[in-house]
Amino acid sequence: MVASPNELLEIIDNYDCEELTITTGVSWQKYEKLINQLSDDSFYRLSYLDGTLIILSPSRAHETIKKRIAILLETYFIQQQIPFYPLGSTTFRQKSKRGGKEPDESYCLETEKDFPDLAIEVITTSGGIGSLDIYQRLQIPEVWFWQHNSLRIYTLRDGDYQEQSQSQLLPLLDRSLFINCVQKTDISVAIQQLYSHLPS
CATH class of the missing domain: 3.90.1570 (tt1808, chain A)
Structure with a gap:
Protein backbone atom coordinates (compact mmCIF):
# COMPACT_ATOMS: atom_id res chain seq x y z
CA MET A 1 0.00 0.00 0.00
CA VAL A 2 1.43 3.40 -0.98
CA ALA A 3 0.34 6.62 0.73
CA SER A 4 1.33 10.26 0.65
CA PRO A 5 3.06 11.69 3.76
CA ASN A 6 -0.12 13.60 4.67
CA GLU A 7 -2.16 10.37 4.73
CA LEU A 8 0.09 8.53 7.19
CA LEU A 9 -1.66 9.41 10.45
CA GLU A 10 -5.10 8.64 8.99
CA ILE A 11 -3.83 5.22 7.88
CA ILE A 12 -2.44 4.48 11.34
CA ASP A 13 -5.86 5.04 12.92
CA ASN A 14 -7.34 2.29 10.72
CA TYR A 15 -4.90 -0.54 11.57
CA ASP A 16 -6.35 -3.66 13.15
CA CYS A 17 -4.09 -6.41 11.75
CA GLU A 18 -0.56 -6.79 10.46
CA GLU A 19 0.12 -4.88 7.29
CA LEU A 20 2.72 -2.62 5.75
CA THR A 21 2.33 0.93 4.56
CA ILE A 22 5.14 2.21 2.34
CA THR A 23 5.54 5.91 1.64
CA THR A 24 8.22 7.63 -0.43
CA GLY A 25 9.36 11.25 -0.42
CA VAL A 26 9.22 11.58 3.36
CA SER A 27 11.59 14.19 4.79
CA TRP A 28 13.69 13.52 7.87
CA GLN A 29 11.70 16.21 9.69
CA LYS A 30 8.42 14.44 8.84
CA TYR A 31 9.87 11.12 10.02
CA GLU A 32 10.95 12.59 13.37
CA LYS A 33 7.58 14.31 13.79
CA LEU A 34 5.84 10.97 13.28
CA ILE A 35 8.14 9.32 15.84
CA ASN A 36 7.18 11.99 18.38
CA GLN A 37 3.47 11.62 17.61
CA LEU A 38 3.69 7.86 18.14
CA SER A 39 5.91 8.08 21.23
CA ASP A 40 3.13 6.81 23.52
CA ASP A 41 2.11 4.00 21.17
CA SER A 42 4.60 1.13 21.00
CA PHE A 43 2.39 -0.94 18.69
CA TYR A 44 3.72 0.41 15.39
CA ARG A 45 7.20 -0.19 13.96
CA LEU A 46 8.80 2.48 11.77
CA SER A 47 11.61 1.99 9.27
CA TYR A 48 13.20 4.85 7.34
CA LEU A 49 15.81 4.88 4.58
CA ASP A 50 16.58 7.71 2.15
CA GLY A 51 13.08 9.20 2.26
CA THR A 52 11.18 5.90 2.18
CA LEU A 53 9.10 5.21 5.28
CA ILE A 54 7.49 1.94 6.28
CA ILE A 55 4.91 1.60 9.03
CA LEU A 56 4.26 -1.94 10.25
CA SER A 57 1.37 -2.94 12.48
CA PRO A 58 2.45 -6.31 13.94
CA SER A 59 0.03 -9.19 14.20
Whole structure:
Protein backbone atom coordinates (compact mmCIF):
# COMPACT_ATOMS: atom_id res chain seq x y z
CA MET A 1 0.00 0.00 0.00
CA VAL A 2 1.43 3.40 -0.98
CA ALA A 3 0.34 6.62 0.73
CA SER A 4 1.33 10.26 0.65
CA PRO A 5 3.06 11.69 3.76
CA ASN A 6 -0.12 13.60 4.67
CA GLU A 7 -2.16 10.37 4.73
CA LEU A 8 0.09 8.53 7.19
CA LEU A 9 -1.66 9.41 10.45
CA GLU A 10 -5.10 8.64 8.99
CA ILE A 11 -3.83 5.22 7.88
CA ILE A 12 -2.44 4.48 11.34
CA ASP A 13 -5.86 5.04 12.92
CA ASN A 14 -7.34 2.29 10.72
CA TYR A 15 -4.90 -0.54 11.57
CA ASP A 16 -6.35 -3.66 13.15
CA CYS A 17 -4.09 -6.41 11.75
CA GLU A 18 -0.56 -6.79 10.46
CA GLU A 19 0.12 -4.88 7.29
CA LEU A 20 2.72 -2.62 5.75
CA THR A 21 2.33 0.93 4.56
CA ILE A 22 5.14 2.21 2.34
CA THR A 23 5.54 5.91 1.64
CA THR A 24 8.22 7.63 -0.43
CA GLY A 25 9.36 11.25 -0.42
CA VAL A 26 9.22 11.58 3.36
CA SER A 27 11.59 14.19 4.79
CA TRP A 28 13.69 13.52 7.87
CA GLN A 29 11.70 16.21 9.69
CA LYS A 30 8.42 14.44 8.84
CA TYR A 31 9.87 11.12 10.02
CA GLU A 32 10.95 12.59 13.37
CA LYS A 33 7.58 14.31 13.79
CA LEU A 34 5.84 10.97 13.28
CA ILE A 35 8.14 9.32 15.84
CA ASN A 36 7.18 11.99 18.38
CA GLN A 37 3.47 11.62 17.61
CA LEU A 38 3.69 7.86 18.14
CA SER A 39 5.91 8.08 21.23
CA ASP A 40 3.13 6.81 23.52
CA ASP A 41 2.11 4.00 21.17
CA SER A 42 4.60 1.13 21.00
CA PHE A 43 2.39 -0.94 18.69
CA TYR A 44 3.72 0.41 15.39
CA ARG A 45 7.20 -0.19 13.96
CA LEU A 46 8.80 2.48 11.77
CA SER A 47 11.61 1.99 9.27
CA TYR A 48 13.20 4.85 7.34
CA LEU A 49 15.81 4.88 4.58
CA ASP A 50 16.58 7.71 2.15
CA GLY A 51 13.08 9.20 2.26
CA THR A 52 11.18 5.90 2.18
CA LEU A 53 9.10 5.21 5.28
CA ILE A 54 7.49 1.94 6.28
CA ILE A 55 4.91 1.60 9.03
CA LEU A 56 4.26 -1.94 10.25
CA SER A 57 1.37 -2.94 12.48
CA PRO A 58 2.45 -6.31 13.94
CA SER A 59 0.03 -9.19 14.20
CA ARG A 60 -0.60 -11.27 17.30
CA ALA A 61 1.44 -14.13 15.81
CA HIS A 62 4.34 -11.73 15.21
CA GLU A 63 4.26 -10.44 18.79
CA THR A 64 3.97 -13.94 20.24
CA ILE A 65 7.12 -15.12 18.46
CA LYS A 66 9.15 -12.02 19.28
CA LYS A 67 8.19 -12.33 22.95
CA ARG A 68 9.20 -15.99 23.03
CA ILE A 69 12.58 -15.10 21.52
CA ALA A 70 13.09 -12.34 24.10
CA ILE A 71 12.18 -14.53 27.08
CA LEU A 72 14.45 -17.37 25.95
CA LEU A 73 17.34 -15.08 25.12
CA GLU A 74 17.10 -13.29 28.45
CA THR A 75 16.92 -16.67 30.18
CA TYR A 76 20.17 -17.54 28.45
CA PHE A 77 21.83 -14.26 29.47
CA ILE A 78 20.86 -14.77 33.12
CA GLN A 79 21.88 -18.41 33.25
CA GLN A 80 25.24 -17.66 31.59
CA GLN A 81 25.76 -14.53 33.73
CA ILE A 82 26.09 -12.26 30.70
CA PRO A 83 25.41 -8.61 31.57
CA PHE A 84 22.69 -7.33 29.24
CA TYR A 85 20.61 -4.22 28.70
CA PRO A 86 17.25 -4.84 26.97
CA LEU A 87 16.29 -1.97 24.67
CA GLY A 88 13.19 -3.53 23.10
CA SER A 89 11.78 -1.61 20.13
CA THR A 90 13.62 1.64 20.81
CA THR A 91 13.88 3.89 17.74
CA PHE A 92 17.51 3.99 16.59
CA ARG A 93 18.30 6.62 13.98
CA GLN A 94 21.01 8.84 12.54
CA LYS A 95 20.15 11.87 10.48
CA SER A 96 23.56 11.94 8.81
CA LYS A 97 23.01 8.34 7.61
CA ARG A 98 19.38 9.00 6.57
CA GLY A 99 18.31 5.82 8.28
CA GLY A 100 16.19 4.78 11.24
CA LYS A 101 14.80 1.50 12.58
CA GLU A 102 12.75 0.03 15.39
CA PRO A 103 13.76 -3.61 15.89
CA ASP A 104 11.38 -6.09 17.44
CA GLU A 105 13.90 -6.67 20.22
CA SER A 106 17.40 -5.33 20.85
CA TYR A 107 20.15 -5.67 23.43
CA CYS A 108 23.41 -4.15 24.53
CA LEU A 109 25.81 -6.71 26.01
CA GLU A 110 28.33 -6.12 28.79
CA THR A 111 27.84 -2.32 28.80
CA GLU A 112 25.02 0.04 27.82
CA LYS A 113 25.61 1.90 24.55
CA ASP A 114 23.85 4.37 22.26
CA PHE A 115 23.12 1.59 19.76
CA PRO A 116 22.49 -2.10 20.47
CA ASP A 117 24.95 -4.90 19.87
CA LEU A 118 22.13 -7.20 18.77
CA ALA A 119 18.91 -6.41 16.90
CA ILE A 120 16.19 -9.01 16.29
CA GLU A 121 13.55 -8.95 13.57
CA VAL A 122 10.56 -11.27 13.26
CA ILE A 123 9.45 -11.41 9.63
CA THR A 124 5.84 -12.37 8.92
CA THR A 125 5.16 -9.86 6.14
CA SER A 126 7.40 -9.61 3.09
CA GLY A 127 8.33 -6.47 1.20
CA GLY A 128 9.56 -3.04 2.15
CA ILE A 129 12.92 -1.58 2.95
CA GLY A 130 15.78 -4.02 3.37
CA SER A 131 16.36 -3.97 7.12
CA LEU A 132 20.01 -4.91 6.74
CA ASP A 133 20.61 -1.76 4.69
CA ILE A 134 19.37 0.36 7.59
CA TYR A 135 21.23 -1.62 10.24
CA GLN A 136 24.40 -1.34 8.17
CA ARG A 137 24.14 2.45 8.22
CA LEU A 138 23.61 2.34 11.98
CA GLN A 139 26.54 -0.09 12.35
CA ILE A 140 24.69 -2.65 14.46
CA PRO A 141 27.18 -5.50 15.07
CA GLU A 142 24.74 -8.41 14.77
CA VAL A 143 21.21 -8.85 13.41
CA TRP A 144 18.95 -11.89 13.74
CA PHE A 145 16.00 -12.59 11.44
CA TRP A 146 13.31 -15.09 12.45
CA GLN A 147 11.21 -16.22 9.48
CA HIS A 148 9.40 -19.46 8.62
CA ASN A 149 10.58 -21.14 11.85
CA SER A 150 14.18 -20.48 10.97
CA LEU A 151 16.86 -18.16 12.34
CA ARG A 152 19.30 -16.30 10.10
CA ILE A 153 22.24 -14.54 11.72
CA TYR A 154 24.17 -11.66 10.16
CA THR A 155 27.39 -10.22 11.57
CA LEU A 156 28.94 -6.93 10.52
CA ARG A 157 32.42 -7.49 9.08
CA ASP A 158 34.47 -4.71 7.47
CA GLY A 159 31.36 -2.61 7.00
CA ASP A 160 29.24 -5.37 5.37
CA TYR A 161 26.97 -8.06 6.77
CA GLN A 162 27.90 -11.70 6.37
CA GLU A 163 25.52 -14.53 7.15
CA GLN A 164 26.83 -16.82 9.88
CA SER A 165 25.90 -20.29 11.04
CA GLN A 166 26.52 -19.23 14.65
CA SER A 167 26.17 -16.02 16.62
CA GLN A 168 29.51 -14.25 17.00
CA LEU A 169 28.24 -12.38 20.06
CA LEU A 170 26.98 -15.57 21.73
CA PRO A 171 29.27 -18.32 20.42
CA LEU A 172 28.20 -20.84 23.09
CA LEU A 173 24.49 -20.56 22.29
CA ASP A 174 23.35 -23.68 20.45
CA ARG A 175 21.48 -22.28 17.43
CA SER A 176 19.54 -25.47 16.72
CA LEU A 177 18.49 -25.78 20.35
CA PHE A 178 17.38 -22.16 20.45
CA ILE A 179 15.29 -22.56 17.26
CA ASN A 180 13.66 -25.68 18.69
CA CYS A 181 12.79 -23.87 21.92
CA VAL A 182 11.29 -20.86 20.12
CA GLN A 183 8.98 -23.19 18.18
CA LYS A 184 7.42 -24.59 21.36
CA THR A 185 4.05 -23.02 22.18
CA ASP A 186 4.42 -23.59 25.93
CA ILE A 187 7.09 -21.12 27.03
CA SER A 188 7.62 -22.85 30.39
CA VAL A 189 8.47 -26.09 28.57
CA ALA A 190 10.76 -24.16 26.23
CA ILE A 191 12.62 -22.55 29.15
CA GLN A 192 13.06 -25.93 30.87
CA GLN A 193 14.43 -27.43 27.66
CA LEU A 194 16.86 -24.53 27.21
CA TYR A 195 18.03 -24.75 30.83
CA SER A 196 18.57 -28.51 30.64
CA HIS A 197 20.97 -28.17 27.69
CA LEU A 198 22.97 -25.15 28.83
CA PRO A 199 26.47 -25.58 30.24
CA SER A 200 26.58 -25.03 33.98
